[in-house]
Amino acid sequence: MRVGIIGGGITGLALTHYLAEEGIDSTTFEASEEPGGVIQTRHVDGRVLEAGPQRMRKTPGVAELAEAAGVGDAFVEAGDEKLYVYADGKLGRAPLSVEEFFRTDLLSWTGKARLLAEVFTRPGMEQETARDLFVRKFGREAYEKFIGPLYGGIYGSDPAEMPAAYALDSLMEREEKAGSFLQAFRKRVGQGQKAPPASMERGMQQLPNAVAETYRDRIELSTPVTDIEPVDGPETAFRVETDSGTEEFDHVVCTTPASVTADLLDGITTGIDDLDSLRYNPLALVYLEADLDREGFGYQVGYGEDLHTLGASWNASMFDRDGVYTVFLGGMHEPELVEQSDERLIEIAREEFETVTGADSSAIDVARLDPGFPAWDQSWWALEDVETPEGVDLATNYTARMGIPSRVREARELADSLTGRVDQRGSESAASTDSSAATAQADD
Ligand SMILES: Cc1cc2nc3c(=O)[nH]c(=O)nc-3n(C[C@H](O)[C@H](O)[C@H](O)COP(=O)(O)OP(=O)(O)OC[C@H]3O[C@@H](n4cnc5c(N)ncnc54)[C@H](O)[C@@H]3O)c2cc1C
The missing domain is CATH 3.50.50.60 (FAD/NAD(P)-binding domain)
Structure with missing residues (x-):
């Protein structure tokens, strides 16, 4: 073949x-x-800038591929996975485990109690949107404060436009086995299925x-x-x-x-x-250099905040990348923004980065990703x-x-x-060789 x-x-x-x-x-x-x-990695003045994915999970499959290609030693692993959401005018730590759901300062006590009610909700349905499913299961507050921004951020999309049938199919499968989303989530983290977030030395x-x-x-x-x-x-x-x-x-x-x-x-x-x-969601990236004294992977902007930027990756903190911070703009949220001039994108990125983190910054470069993120929206039907x-x-x-x-x-x-x-095919052709041999013998 x-x-x-x-x-x-x-x-x-x-x-x-x-x-x-x-x-x-x-x-x-x-x-x-x-x-x-x-x-796509760019090297600008010795700095490593990522125009696509900023990190990957070093699963056994990824590690094996790197090993086979002779770069198994070139992984750089990120430290503790800390993600933030900018909501109500401040950065709050996003919960990444069931225990953290109840400790997060992003949610009120009623919001946390509502999370627990997930075990009593009906299973996810293919016809609903990711937003409707998340709100029905975890409540509006958890959806708006972190689930929506974090989940939508993966695709640069709006979960209100994403059919569960496509966007959440594997999660619904796990829910069916575990009995609830929370149980499935706890099981997955508990079983250590979370491979470390990583990049490579040269990006x-x-x-x-x-x-x-x-x-x-x-x-x-x-x-x-x-x-x-x-x-x-x-x-x-x-x-x-x-x-x-x-x-x-x-x-x-x-x-x-x-x-x-x-x-x-x-x-x-x-x-x-x-x-x-x-549909694909176009994306612009503005690379900033800043002196930010914070540990973590970056932030997503929560729903309802009056900002244009979608979020930022803290490459400097994640992989020790020389003061580099990558700000994302566009996506389904504001696709037309990607058409703006570099100067305008830099202006927005710097201003809003300072609003969120308090840090001044200077621009290193601008990139645009074409065709961008697959949206996994209603067009997927x-x-x-x-x-x-x-x-x-x-x-x-x-x-x-x-x-x-x-x-x-x-x-x-x-x-x-x-x-x-x-x-x-091999066994079929062996069989057909045998039968043609038999035919040939008969012809003889
Ligand atoms: C902005 C962004 C951020 C992401 N962040 C993460 C992340 O943090 N972690 C993670 O794990 N994943 C992330 N992903 C997802 C992941 O990076 C992609 O899904 C994955 O890299 C896609 O790989 P692919 O080979 O399937 O497709 P592609 O990378 O799209 O490759 C398709 C290839 O086809 C080539 N091509 C196009 N036309 C032709 C033609 N006519 N003939 C021959 N070749 C052609 C293109 O040049 C391209 O090289 C991100 C994706 C994007 C877009």
Whole structure:
């Protein structure tokens, strides 16, 4: 079997690794001259600036991938996970365990008591939005003060626009097993499933760079795929077109953003226009240098605060990154803000960073992420109508969970399933060889 992988972000790269391990031939096509996709690190005046994810959980899968790429020693782990929410004009520590829910200064006593009532609520329902589910289970105060901002912040989205069926499916599965969200949460933390938050010495992109270097014979950078067409014949096969030529594969995996995938699979996938309608939330990042005497990972801005910024990552405190703080703007909250000039974005970021933290700052740089975060909003219902032909898989952050560990895990599962198909084909072709031998004998 030959597998064509479209996209050299972390999903495509992890899949390249797992297929190589299984001994399956593959080629990965990446449009950009650098690997990593949304994992993008800039080095400005010796400072490490992250334009995509600011950290990842060092799960066994992520650690194994780094080890295989020779950068297992390059992890830098963050200390104690402390996140804040800016609510009612001050920073409050966000609770990250069930015990902390009851100690947090973000909630009144009635708000805390309401959390306990979660065990008496009906299970999550697919048709409700993430906001309705959270409010129904934990009360409005907890939702507005920390659950909404922290959860929506992961996607730059508004939970009021996110269907539980897509955005909370795995959480609802865990709820079903554990009996309640709180129990599921307690179990997960209790079982030590929280791998340490980490980055790499040279920034997040060091991981995809190293994987791409390890498998350079299987990866073609600066090679955008322009079309994918089926090949006529008895076996399923696909022709992948690029500016430098055409290659044939038995199986194709698209890890590209939804609009690109819709373009590439036009004519061979049912409901492809629906795929094109998936919404992404644009994002601008302003990198500040500040002298802030606080420990933690950063903050999200609570709902109801009169601020434009969504939140900030405290890279300086998290990974000892030379006074660097990254402020996020745009998202579903104010997408048009991303179009503003760098000067205006810097002005807003500096002013609001000072409002929240009290610290003065100077600007280092500005970045914009295109296409940004998959929104996981109501446009995701369109996926119901999308059906790819046999031999084509979609594997990226709009079909399954977004986080880097989940991307690596999905790649491994896909490689396992492709290996299974190879084994099956092997036994089928052995069987067909036997029968053709029998036919040949009969013909003799
Ligand atoms: C701003 C932001 C912050 C995040 N923060 C975190 C975080 O803190 N922790 C965490 O775990 N996760 C985080 N995530 C999620 C995670 O980083 C992403 O879900 C994951 O990196 C996506 O990887 P991917 O390979 O599936 O897709 P992508 O990274 O989108 O890769 C797709 C690749 O396809 C390429 N491509 C596009 N068109 C073509 C073409 N025609 N031919 C060939 N190649 C093409 C692109 O150049 C790209 O390299 C964040 C995501 C974003 C956007």
